[in-house]
Amino acid sequence: SPFSVSGEIVVNEVNFVRKCIATDTSQYDLWGKLVCTNFKISFITDDPMPLQKFHYKNLLLGEHDVPLTCIEQIVTVNDTKRKQKVLGPNQKLKFNPTELIIYCKDFRIVRFRFDEAGPESAKKVCLAIAHYSQPTDLQLLFAFEYVGEMYHNPAKKVNGIDPGGGGGGIGSASGQQTPLFETYSDWDREIKRTGASEWRVCSVNEGYMISTCLPEYFVVPSSLADQDLKLYSYSFIGRRMPLWSWNHPNGSALVRMANIKDVLQQRRIDQRICSAITRSHPLRSDVYKSDLDKCLPNIQEIQAAHIKLKQLCVNEPFEETEEKWLSSLENTHWLEYIRSFLKHSAELVYMMECKHVSVVLQEEEGRDLSCLAASLIQVMLDPHFRTIVGFQSLIQKEWVMAGYQFLDRCNHLKRSDKESPLFLMFLDCVWQLLEQYPAAFEFSEVYLTILYDSARISLFGTFLFNCPHQRVKESTEFAISKNIQLGDEKGLRFPCVWDWSLQFTSRDRLLFHNPLYVGKSAPCVQNGAVKTFKRSKKNYSSTLRGVPPALKNGIISEQEFLPRRNSLILKLKPDFLQQTESQSNSMEQYFRDWFAKPVDLHGVILPRISGTQIKLWKLCYFRWVPEAQINHGGFITAFHKVSLLADEVDMLNRNLRQHKSNSSLQGSCSELDQSRMYFRANSVNDTSGAPDFLSSSFPFSPVGNLCRRSILGTPLSKFLSGAKIWLSTETLANED
DSSP states (O other): OOOOOOOEEEEEEEEEEEEEEEESTTOEEEEEEEEEEESOOOOEEEEOOOTTTOOOOBBBBBBTOOOGGGGEEEEEETTTTEEEOOOOTTOOOOOOEEEEEEETTSSSSEEEETTTTTEEEEEHHHHHHHTTTOSOOOOOOHHHHHHHHHHHOOOOOTTBBOOOOOOTTOOOOTTOOOOOOOHHHHHHHHHHHTTTEEEEETTTGGSSSSOTTTTTSEEEESSSOOHHHHHTTTTTTOOOOEEEEOOOTTSOEEEEEOOBBOOOHHHHHHHHHHHHHTTSTTTTEEEEEEEEHHHHHOHHEEEEHHHHHHHHHHHHTTTOOOOHHHHHHHHHOHHHHHHHHHHHHHHHHHHHHSSOEEEEEEEEESSHHHHHHHHHHHHHOOOOGGHHHHHHHHHHHIIITTTHHHHHHHTTTTTTTTTTOHHHHHHHHHHHHHHHHHGGGBOOOOHHHHHHHHTTTOOOOOOOOOSSHHHHHHHHHHHTTTTTOTTTSSOOOOOOOGGGGGGOOOHHHHHGBOOOOSSSSSSEEEEEEEEEEEOOOOOOOGTTTTTTTHHHHHHHHOOOOOOTOOOOOOOOOOOOOOOOOOHHHHHHHHHHHHSSSSTTTTTTOOOOOGGGGSSSHHHHHHTOGGOEEEESSSSSHHHHHHHHHHHHHHHHHHHHHHHTTOHHHHHHHHHHOOSSSSSTTTOOOSSSSOOOOTTTTTTTTTTOOOOOOOOTTTTHHHHTTTSSSOOGGSSHHHHH
């Protein structure tokens, strides 16, 4: 059965439905049954998918399925009456739909026709989808149903896996668990890992006694007593005391802080906190404060840019001339905002790395822009966060535990005016760095894309709540209402997104691995002894010889850098670090020197941010657009070749080790089977060419996801133009 997830029930279904596949013909349409469950909408068909040669499999979702939390808007159409209606959660439908169009949050558009279906059944399914995809309460999200079922029937595990846990299940050799930072010991280990000797884990918020939007444990300067912290907490917005994020080997700390609302106390408390941070620095260095609200785009601007980006990628992707399309892309401001986050983070990296000062990220509530800035700074400074487990722990620490409001910002309940895609913008910024320094990251862009998708599957607790306390409070209420005994547990345990085995087989998880990644050191066998050697570093900035490094990497002012006509050079905002001439000169000098040297993949990495070096993340935004797909092309073709090479090198290394140690054959056979690569050098079907199914959308398939589709003879782009939201109710001829 396609409905194998615990707690999933079929709500409504209709037979003899056509799923539209091609834009201009119905010859490829699939016939089947459209089903609405309390978890997803599903299309069940016996017809093979036309025009599609490959599809990776999500264990929770069939290839035609859309999770309810991924649905953005539902439009019903009646051809003969020439009526269209956007369906809200409790609306009536006065006509029988002949067509259903579903707009998804990941930019997919899925379309079904009901010409042969029973009109009443079709109407019921449309209303059921509208109702179940727009729940009025958090406890109506599927994760609660699933977890309730798990506690009542412990034997019924989804794919045989327990809920909860950090899940090393990624196919990483070490099988390491991702620290969730829910416990004292996770924070303590991070203090030791970063050598933050003058900082301590504080437990004043145990049981969320002080602040409901902070984690139970967090790190503070050793010189601040618990009593003082309790006292100061009243002055901060949300009682959010300063949170330590990370320590530089030179002793500089990265700290996040909400604004102090108590104007009278402001100066005194501010000084007290800053002097405690100074005291925790071995050099007793000053504290540099960065007011993120003043120097970065706000969440409303980011949301507006995202809506424009969505309209650009979905409504009229490729009818325009390239020139017009590029200027439309520039007008979304999406790339400009990505540039400003990368630029500002790089400037703060300079302050910590070069000026040896601790940096305090100040933001009104301290739980939006500071999640993004703190994470980016750490990705640039610490190679640990460029590994899979490290990156996952970073998201746990700076987003999940620090109280990023996933429920509101991802708009899981479809009614929040607080929606804003900051988490996507973070993944996009990381993708820019991955694109510029491919050998510095253990994970691939497929991993980043799937991580973004996973925030839209309402099974995982990771991206469901506004803060850890909300999980405890809501799930405890739910447990009481369902008669679930919690014992010592603080709230219910939800499945964790880092347990990737819930979604993918170990084979498919190999797609997360970046074949270009250079680990800390590679073993080298010499006279039977394994020695490690550092790989030589490639100078990635050597491609533009003859251009001064400062210019070609674009962090420095671009006055002399005249844009060509049509080029995508976006004007940078004026510099926000209000500094003396000498300070900004020394910063420019730091960037100039850094870009002049070869990159140390295990050291600091800095973004190149001039015009064309910030790109559109095509795999994420274009993967569902048939017109944008390049068959046998795209980055994946290089990825495939590099994977084969990397696999061959690994294989030779293993053979060499086996040969030198003359170990028993049994031990080595299993080792030979372990490959880090999705594409294997020795696979049986390996011909000299690349597999037929590779395309620029790999491993996704745009088949059956519609771009501008004509409705009643009107191109969808016209039908949507001028819409304030992706598809605005006002542009539709509603029957009410």
